[in-house]
Amino acid sequence: MTAAAQADLGRLHILIIDDDQEVRSSLQTVLETLGYSTQTAATGEQGLHAIERTAFDLVLCDLRLPGASGLDVLKHKSSAVPLILMTAYGNSDIATQAARGGAFDYISKPINPDDLIFILRKFEDFERLKRENETLKSHLSEKYSFKNIVAQSESFKEVFETIKRLSPFNTTVMITGESGTGKELLARALHESSPRRGKPFVAINCGAIPENLMESELFGHKKGAFTDASRDKKGLFEEASGGTLFLDEVGELPLHLQVKLLRALQEQTIRRVGDEQSIPIDVRLVSATLRNLENDALEGRFREDLLYRLNVVSIHLPPLRERIEDISLLIEHFMQKHSKRLGIPAKKITTEVMKVLLEYEWRGNARELENCMERALVLSQGDDIGLDSLPDQVTRGHSTRQQNASGIHDKVDDNLSIKQKTAALEIDLIQRALAKTGGNRTHAAKILEISHRALLYKLKEYGLSGGDSGAKES
Ligand SMILES: Nc1ncnc2c1ncn2[C@@H]1O[C@H](COP(=O)(O)OP(=O)(O)OP(=O)(O)O)[C@@H](O)[C@H]1O
Ligand SMILES: [Mg+2]
Incomplete structure (x- = not known):
């Protein structure tokens, strides 16, 4: 690998934890001469506190400390920052404990500068590899996945592009595709990549809800609107307020509700069942179907005017084969x-x-x-x-x-x-x-x-x- 291709580590920031003032200052001198920036702490507690507040690249920590020991620091530190234990009792027992506790390495005291440099170089190599790997991984995942959708086919690359292009807008989207092609996954991706991402994503399968409950499910009802309506209930349009409402299998929606849905979309308001009052709505609508709705429209099973409203943009997910x-x-x-x-x-x-x-x-x-x-x-x-x-x-x-x-x-x-x-x-x-x-x-x-x-x-x-x-x- 060429030097240019290596990940640039920049100036690494190292925390030194040691109760001995002399050790702290001599280590500080050596490390700063080598080009690192440093900070020091005199106890394990102080060290843990510093780790919480500052992003270090590495911690050099004495094993024997008054109060929290080096192993305690290793165990309780709040970040995944790598740690090298320094010990005057360099034996295999410590090495095993350090390794088991997740230490990057350990070094014996008194510290021989050559040993220190050797370990630091090893650490840098490791860090470089790790960062290269991370960039590689993020490139890979960018290339082959978007919001949990994994694909590399040309047809899906277009889908990824469409999602990205649509992301700033509230455009109503219709997703078509056979069962299991990822329609719901795509609907979620549209939501997650839109400015509405912090708000609810509400999904309803129009084919799975009994026809007589569907209207109240979508639009809500007022207390007393029908026998079982013992109190006011919000519908999904209101539940999804500020977010995205996903109408799965929208082709199954009965005709009279298609009319209501169309009106809601045109007027941007809804009315709960049994209520006179209009409530303004703020939802992005994404719908999905495995039916050919154009065909259904021709045969009078689906309202053509609603279809035009729903598929302002349509995305087709091709079958896996x-x-x-x-x-x-x-x-x-x-x-x-x-x-x-x-x-x-x-x-x-x-x-x-x-x-x-x-x-x-x-x-x-x-x-x-x-x-x-x-x-x-x-x-x-x-x-x-x-x-x-x-x-x-x-x-x-x-x-x-x-x-x-x-x-x-x-x-x-x-x-x-x-x-x-x-x-x-x-x-x-x-x-x-x-x-x-x-x-x-x-x-x-x-x-x-x-x-x-x-x-x-x-x-x-x-x-x-x-x-x-x-x-x-x-
Ligand atoms: N490209 C993909 N990458 C990763 N997971 C996928 C992909 N496509 C589908 N899946 C997974 O396959 C399963 C089915 O996907 P999903 O429920 O979105 O399909 P669907 O088109 O809505 O199906 P149906 O029409 O039967 O409701 C889910 O667990 C989903 O996470
Ligand atoms: Mg589905």
Whole structure:
């Protein structure tokens, strides 16, 4: 690595904790000569106090102190600042205790300046690596994720761009996409990246609430408005005040409520059921649907004027099978997410399993993949995710495809179509190349010794990346 590429540490700020005035001032001299800035504390308590108020890069702390000891400081310090213990009793016992307590290192007293310089250089190297790693990580996550949405496909990059462009505005957004493509996740991302982020995000599934309760749910009611209305109740429009109201499955909203919703949007006010008074509203509306509402509008099931109000901007989330380059990234993401949640160490995906996962159609999209990974994490024994821990429906298609591909030499197979056999062979090779490269088409094309364009063409031709995955029938 070139010097220019190294993270610049700047002038490191070091805290020295020692009860001996002489040790403090001589250390201070040495460190400042070496170019560090320093501050001192005479007791563990003073040191802890200083750590709370100032951001140090490193703490040099005596082990034996009156009151709180060096190990106490290590244990109770409020920040993750690295600490080096200084001890006149340099023995392995202290070393173990220091390491166990999370100290960066320890150094024996009286302090030999060469030892000190050696440890400080080691610390700087470590710090540099750590910072480089952090920048790398933040770049990575910027590139592949935004507000918990993980993706690298072109179609999702556009989605990320749209979210960023929309972020300062209150524009009403409609999200379309199959079940499990991440519509709710996107709605939250829109909220989190908007100026409304500190206010409530309220979600309601219009298909899950009985029709007779829906109106009061959305707009609230006045005491006595109906039999069960024993007191005034705020509706979700009011609950979401200042924030975002997410209307999931908005296509399921009954026609008479579509009218009420349209009026609320036009007038920016609502009226609670049984109430005469209008209440002004301040919500950003995001809605989602897996139905084709244009079609519904044509057939009179959904009001066209409402549709225009709702999809001022519309964002379509393509199904997972049309963006296989997101699969491996999502696998990694779900693996991390659930291993953390369940307290199970993350497991490795073998090439064989990756191949199966890349080939599967994922009708349930990211949600199905997420469930599959969670299940596999729990069921797999050992460090790898085994094929047997994948659900049947995921592996079933795979075995058919396997047979088809190897059917080239199958004596019982009397299909002599060169075209079909070539297709089967090509599909198998492409899938293996994609599995090998974690779904990276550019690399896969190289391995396959065909152009990137040719690969895209074949993916499309065999339905491997678009529409119905006809691959398994070939
Ligand atoms: N791109 C993604 N990155 C990370 N997690 C994702 C992504 N897409 C979906 N998920 C996860 O998959 C699950 C399903 O997503 P979500 O609930 O947003 O889908 P949906 O489109 O609203 O589905 P439905 O139509 O069935 O309600 C969630 O746990 C979500 O966090
Ligand atoms: Mg949803």
